[in-house]
Amino acid sequence: MAWRLRVNPITCTGHGLCAELLPEAIGLDEWGYPILGPVPDRLLPLARRAVVDCPTLALKLERDGKS
Amino acid sequence: MTASATTASTIRLLAGYHALGRAAGLSDHLTQYGPPPLPGTTTRSHAGQRLIQVVEEAGLTGRGGGAFPTARKMRSVAASRRRAVVVVNAAEGEPASGKDRLLLTVAPHLVLDGAALAAHAVGAREIVVCVHAGGRLAADTERAVAEREQARLTAVPIRVCGVPGRYVASEETALVSWINGGEAKPAFTPPRPYERGVDGRPTLVSNAETYAHIALIARYGPEWFRSCGSPDAPGTALFTVTGAVAAPGVIEAPLGTSVADLLRMAGGPSEQLQAVLAGGYGGTWLPLPLVHTPTTPAAFAATGAALGPGIIVALPTRACGVAESAWVLAWLASETAGQCGPCVFGLPAIAADFAAIANCQADASVYRRLQQRLSVIAGRGACRHPDGAVRFAASALQVFGSHLSFHERAGRCLAARRPGLLPIPGRG
Numbered sequence: 187m188a189w190r191l192r193v194n195p196i197t198c199t200g201h202g203l204c205a206e207l208l209p210e211a212i213g214l215d216e217w218g219y220p221i222l223g224p225v226p227d228r229l230l231p232l233a234r235r236a237v238v239d240c241p242t243l244a245l246k247l248e249r250d251g252k253s
Numbered sequence: 254m255t256a257s258a259t260t261a262s263t264i265r266l267l268a269g270y271h272a273l274g275r276a277a278g279l280s281d282h283l284t285q286y287g288p289p290p291l292p293g294t295t296t297r298s299h300a301g302q303r304l305i306q307v308v309e310e311a312g313l314t315g316r317g318g319g320a321f322p323t324a325r326k327m328r329s330v331a332a333s334r335r336r337a338v339v340v341v342n343a344a345e346g347e348p349a350s351g352k353d354r355l356l357l358t359v360a361p362h363l364v365l366d367g368a369a370l371a372a373h374a375v376g377a378r379e380i381v382v383c384v385h386a387g388g389r390l391a392a393d394t395e396r397a398v399a400e401r402e403q404a405r406l407t408a409v410p411i412r413v414c415g416v417p418g419r420y421v422a423s424e425e426t427a428l429v430s431w432i433n434g435g436e437a438k439p440a441f442t443p444p445r446p447y448e449r450g451v452d453g454r455p456t457l458v459s460n461a462e463t464y465a466h467i468a469l470i471a472r473y474g475p476e477w478f479r480s481c482g483s484p485d486a487p488g489t490a491l492f493t494v495t496g497a498v499a500a501p502g503v504i505e506a507p508l509g510t511s512v513a514d515l516l517r518m519a520g521g522p523s524e525q526l527q528a529v530l531a532g533g534y535g536g537t538w539l540p541l542p543l544v545h546t547p548t549t550p551a552a553f554a555a556t557g558a559a560l561g562p563g564i565i566v567a568l569p570t571r572a573c574g575v576a577e578s579a580w581v582l583a584w585l586a587s588e589t590a591g592q593c594g595p596c597v598f599g600l601p602a603i604a605a606d607f608a609a610i611a612n613c614q615a616d617a618s619v620y621r622r623l624q625q626r627l628s629v630i631a632g633r634g635a636c637r638h639p640d641g642a643v644r645f646a647a648s649a650l651q652v653f654g655s656h657l658s659f660h661e662r663a664g665r666c667l668a669a670r671r672p673g674l675l676p677i678p679g680r681g
């Protein structure tokens with residue numbers, strides 16, 4: 187089953203760190219807030235790292251298909 | 254039982270009001286409907302399950318805008334074995350809506366019966382009725398609750414909670430936060446209120462009108478409920494029809510009634526129309542060729558529109574739809590809860606683009622930037638406020654397309670300088 191990233195937009199402060207770590211799956215909008223794309227399996231380790239490194243712990247990695 | 258119970262009348266929630274010509278007190282209500290058909294005990298019982306079943310068979314969907322199946326939500330709350338809480342959302346935040354206020358004013362006991370029945374069905378020991386703080390509706394609702402207490406009709410205690418009159422304060426997680434003593438701001442989900450809501454308890458949040466339908470379904474049954482409306486959207490709904498119509502106001506009509514028929518029921522257009530706003534400020538503009546769309550969620554979705562909570566505003570040709578939309582977007586931008594980047598920065602940016610367009614100061618680059626912005630904002634807030642604003646803005650671009658090119662070519666639009674027709678709270 188695929189994984190997907192989710193961000194808590196209330197705690198996210200738009201550091202943009204996650205997009206630096208995982209540009210393949212995370213883009214930034216013009217205000218610096220993340221736009222999340224699909225996470226292919228081969229990027230899972232980097233995605234986990236982005237989750238752990240987010241300064242506000244706003245990112246989550248979830249199984250696709252549940253909210 | 255009165256005649257309205259047996260005939261397939263299309264006036265149900267407002268039948269008492271139409272007959273009496275005034276708000277129904279408790280004795281009026283009991284004369285017309287009798288006491289709510291509650292079994293003797295407040296423990297979760299077979300009878301409670303039965304009510305959820307009946308609501309499911311009736312096919313009732315929420316009247317707060319999302320059209321979510323009410324029984325499914327009740328079942329989720331009931332599924333937890335813990336004591337639950339029932340919240341009545343009557344903190345109607347849409348500026349062009351007046352249906353919940355009218356309903357709770359003229360038929361408070363229908364709403365409260367529905368809440369009491371739902372409380373029994375989901376195993377709740379508390380009912381919280383949310384209305385805007387400090388107004389006449391709050392006082393009237395307090396009085397209705399007191400009347401029930403005196404008549405010993407409150408098996409489950411009812412409390413009235415005054416909510417700030419902000420747009421997003423009526424979103425369900427914001428209500429829960431406010432009731433819990435926090436700020437009236439939406440929360441990140443999950444947990445949704447049905448999992449963890451008031452006092453951490455499973456909480457059923459439904460619209461005031463939804464509860465009133467439950468009160469009637471419990472009395473007259475699912476077949477009766479389905480005897481009007483359309484098979485995929487049964488029953489009646491309250492519509493607030495305003496703008497350029499001869500007799501603006503709240504109208505009860507079967508779901509599936511076309512927008513054109515709703516305009517007719519509101520006295521018909523009072524002048525030449527150019528478009529109709531459906532679903533409120535998180536809704537969509539309908540071009541005139543689409544006014545024959547039936548008011549069901551499916552029919553609206555098929556045209557790319559959103560039905561929302563029964564709001565219809567008729568826009569006359571003399572108004573500038575672009576400027577009207579720009580003012581609404583500026584207001585929506587000012588109503589964010591200030592929590593989520595894409596909403597806090599995105600909505601003002603969209604509103605500024607629209608203002609530039611309305612003022613005939615936008616070139617092609619502004620349109621490109623706006624389209625780009627509209628494509629990235631939806632779905633990225635904690636609540637659906639930005640999604641509504643984006644939907645509204647996108648539909649304005651579509652429906653007022655030819656007038657937009659006029660704004661692009663001409664140096665000014667005189668209609669854009671007239672006072673706005675769509676209501677904006679706080680505007681003088």
Ligand SMILES: Cc1cc2nc3c(=O)[nH]c(=O)nc-3n(C[C@H](O)[C@H](O)[C@H](O)COP(=O)(O)O)c2cc1C
Pocket residue numbers: 314315316317318319320321323342343344345346347420421423424425426458459460461463636637638
């Ligand atoms: C920005 C925003 C504003 C809302 N305002 C209202 C409102 O004024 N009244 C209401 O009943 N629901 C409102 N809702 C929907 C509620 O969150 C909730 O879904 C609804 O009360 C559930 O009732 P229903 O299932 O009976 O429709 C709003 C939602 C959002 C995102």
Ligand code: SF4
Pocket residue numbers: 193197198199200201202203204205218219220239240241242243244245
């Ligand atoms: S690193 Fe965290 S706070 Fe920074 S943009 Fe990404 S999710 Fe937001």
Ligand code: SF4
Pocket residue numbers: 195421438439440588589590591592593594596597633634635636637638639
């Ligand atoms: S999306 Fe906007 S309105 Fe909703 S919680 Fe976030 S900031 Fe507040």
